[in-house]
Amino acid sequence: MPVFIYHSLKFTGFMRKVFITDGRSLATLAIARSLGEKGFEVHCGENFYYNITFFSKYISKKIIYPSPEQEPEQFIDKMLKITKENQYDIIIPVRDETTSLLSKHKDDFTKYTKLYLSNYESIKRLRDKGETIKLARECGVPVPETYFPEDTKVEEIKKSVGYPALIRPRISSGARGICYVESMKEFDESYYQVKEE
Numbered sequence: 001m002p003v004f005i006y007h008s009l010k011f012t013g014f015m016r017k018v019f020i021t022d023g024r025s026l027a028t029l030a031i032a033r034s035l036g037e038k039g040f041e042v043h044c045g046e047n048f049y050y051n052i053t054f055f056s057k058y059i060s061k062k063i064i065y066p067s068p069e070q071e072p073e074q075f076i077d078k079m080l081k082i083t084k085e086n087q088y089d090i091i092i093p094v095r096d097e098t099t100s101l102l103s104k105h106k107d108d109f110t111k112y113t114k115l116y117l118s119n120y121e122s123i124k125r126l127r128d129k130g131e132t133i134k135l136a137r138e139c140g141v142p143v144p145e146t147y148f149p150e151d152t153k154v155e156e157i158k159k160s161v162g163y164p165a166l167i168r169p170r171i172s173s174g175a176r177g178i179c180y181v182e183s184m185k186e187f188d189e190s191y192y193q194v195k196e197e
Helices: 026-037 072-086 096-104 120-127 129-138 154-160 184-196
Strands: 017-020 041-046 059-064 090-092 165-167 179-181
Touching: 017 026, 017 072, 026 041, 041 072, 072 096, 096 120, 120 129, 154 184, 165 184, 179 184
Parallel strands: 017 041, 017 090, 041 059
Antiparallel strands: 165 179
């Protein structure tokens, strides 16, 4: 007869402490719920108070830290300080900027906690959607027809691309910053709008 053995932290009385960044993110909220339901003590950080995850019943401690985008050095200093003070078993970064910064300073953090991140250069390269496309091409992975303004003049791209087309920033998450262009007439405005963001 098959045997099923189930082990859950919440039944053993063994509490682990976790810090999750980016309280504004729905992904952070999902992680907090999942870990909280399993009995983990969950702390969450963000650079402003009114964010979705701070109001979850599974958050034991809310921490405001400096903006990773605008004050990266202060963000790292604050993160190191709270990591030492709270003795987290693991830190889970969620959004691109926090992931990138924590990866860059991984050696400083792994003295005090676990941080399962790839090396900074890999994250930096794959965060750039253009570099990701180029890497996929090198590896033989099929990708949509893609043009790069550094390789082909914008005027040539405008005439060559099939419409409708997408113009997207090289660094963004999800669909942020993407413009859907239906004709050559719309191309210039959309291209310069994306370029300026």
